Amino acid sequence: MLTTAMVTNVRGEAFSAAEVHLDDPRPGEVRVRLAGCGVCHTDAVARDGDLPFPVPGVLGHEGAGRVDAVGDGVTSLAEGDAVLLGWPWCGSCRHCLAGHPRYCLQLGPLLVGGSRSDGSTALRRLDGSHLHSHFFGQSSFARHATVAARSCVRIDTSVPLEAVGVLACGIATGAGAVLNALRIEPGSSLVVYGGGAVGLAAIMAARLTPATTVVAVEPNAERRKLATKYGATETLDPRAVGDVVQTVQEICGGPADAALDCTGIIPVLRQAIDSVGMLGTCVLIGAAHAAAQFSADHLSTLWGKRIIGTLGGESQSTRFVPALLALHEQGRFPFTELIEYFSLNDLNAAVAASHSGDVVKPVLRMD
Secondary structure, rough: EEEEEEEEEEOOOOOEEEEEEEEEOOOOOEEEEEEEEEEEEEHHHHHOOOOOOOOOOOOOEEEEEEEEEEEEOOOOOOOOOEEEEEEOOOOOOHHHHOHHHHHHOOOOHHHOOOOOOOOOOOOEEEOOOOEEEEEHHHHOOOOOEEEEEHHEEOOOOOHHHHHHHHOOOOHHHHHHHHHHOOOOOOOOEEEEOOOOOHHHHHHHHHHOOOOEOOOOOOOOHHHHHHHHHHHHOEEEOOOHHHHHHHHHHHHOOEEEEEEEOOOOOOHHHHHHHHEEEEEEEEEOOOOOOOOOOOOOOOOOOOOEEEEEEEOOOOOHHHHHHHHHHHHHHOOOOHHHHHHHEEEEEHHOOOOOOOOOOOEEEEEEEEO
């Protein structure tokens, strides 16, 4: 079929709208008419070449919509079902079989290989030349996407469908880092570096835990106000203090129990690591450039400190996404308040607004 997509033609250059051919679903696949797609920092990183997604192709990985065609052998979904497009997973490696699809051993090629697992692409230009597809299994900067049925999460919620896709990656990553990767005990202290969509989602999730001190470290004054609104007990402008780590530890009454780096900025990441002490945990979330490296003090890390990475919320989407939607409907996880909508053709403006900090979470509304 023909559909409209925002194509990445050259690394680092603007997205451009184009009519493209999209494959009908193959066995095990469905085609989804998208209602919306979140715009994530990861999309810009891939466009600029810090993730090895090949070009030309179509990015986008926070899609949600309705199934409008079903491939052979698919029994879990039907035409008309509302779905979130989740991360891809092979279903057969030891991590998938152990219930950890976020850490599928084929994850790298499935996320950024630019094709299905068999090397085929689902997208072509009108002249028949191939476009790379299946970014994070979906390539949802488009009006339609053909995806593996097993990656979809069927949803039933009062949340607008165009808003649901943000739970595929950024928002769920921040919340999951707190609710799944960490085990917050009563009276714990948590420091969140970065007050973007991921950091604010982490703060919303921290409010659901027994942590009694939640510190947001963020230079943007408006983001600090939002952090307070969503559950931070303290906020800190890192430009206004001489020693961020010392100030954080003064607030926490000593080293923090946990810290999240939601920035991917190496010096900030080091501050997050140094903020926690013995038996403390620093969780790495933010995406740095592809060749980035960081260091940590050996002795203080040896004394029981944990530094861990996390992907996508550290959970199965079929369990975690419905839980976050239920929490939203209860008024306990108001992630939709972070969203500002753009049209599909305004994708470049959405990316710019996110980069400047003018918008916390841009979402493309396909209608």
